[in-house]
Amino acid sequence: MSNSLPDSVITDHINASRGRGRPREFDMEQALDKAVRVFSERGYHATTVCDLTQAMQLASGSVYKAFKDKKSVFLAALDRYKTVRDTQLRAVIGAGATGKEQVRLALAFYAEASHGAGGLEGCMVVGSAAELATFDSDVAQWVTAALTRNEVLLGTLIRQGRQDGSIPQHVDDAATARLLLCLIQGMRVVGKTGRTRDEMTVLVDIAMKVLA
Template sequence: MAKPARQTASLSRSPGRPREFDVAKALDKATKVFSERGFHGTSIADLTHAMNLAQGSIYKAFEDKRGLFLAALQRYRATRAEKLRKVIGAEGSGLAQLRRALGFYVQSSHGEEGRRGCLVVTGATELSAFSRDMARDVAAAFDRNEALLMELVRRGQKDGSIAAHIDARAAARMMLCLTQGMRVVGKTGRTRADMQAVVDLALTAIM
């Protein structure tokens, strides 16, 4: 798959003096702030400081804080989905692939990244209470994650690495709740061993 071209935004600081910035890098910086503080807890001042951009530049590129958040969310979801696909890979049993998928969330739920939190869980879920469109987007994101987990469970049932009598949909939903819960608990400061122990125990329920 071809890599997307590097995006830049050209903004006028003064007549004849355009200012360019790397949109992807700017969005990644905004993502960190939104993930840590939530949408409503993040101010424009927080964003200008983190992104090293003038307030006017942010408004010109993204219209408002909500526009910036939605752009950051779109990039965050696409980036995370691609990383997860690579972690899962194509080798091994369904159980092995599921274990790798859950390990991806273990890695994201401890240390500095764990304390920062998940943009979907922290920010998008917060916004969904006030926006019907955002509520649909969050539900769709969770549905996609659940569908992927269910595919891995069914793959494991087909190759015999996961018990055939298990309800694949219920198992996938359990794993979805587990992974999202890990992202929340991870904000309180947990070790990798803490999170891995939870995953290991959950997997025994489907073997």
């Protein structure tokens, strides 16, 4: 399943605008970033097309030319959200010298996202899993794939730690990765209730004990 926006859709939108003599081009990534914030804060069902047009700073006609409906905007925003977050996460963990350090950096990344304004905004993956995955097969597949990628990444870091000696050999990489996945997704849920940085970052130190 592919949720990315076809280049032809964007081209058609631009060409149609030019045909009217009033060209209106916009940065698709910036528009989707704004849609991400709305969906993360409000959820899918509580977000209206009017909310999206205001947040994306587009006329409703432009939204409908680029996306056929609200669900299409949502799926494209999910892709954008995951792409940006994955890039940020990999840049953060890249600073770790050992597998164990990289696991800590990954957990700290999610702890930082789970407090203050960012925590209140929430996570599109967690929100989608809770709100839509049971009833929408497209979203269910997307959420499953996203969570699986995170779990695989954590398992890979744990195995690296066992190889470089920073994590004991007895640590089960698959089960521990699943435990840490549950922790980081839980952080994002709890972060929606309004938590301090200290409340979230202390969880990293506790979680790291499972790698001892």
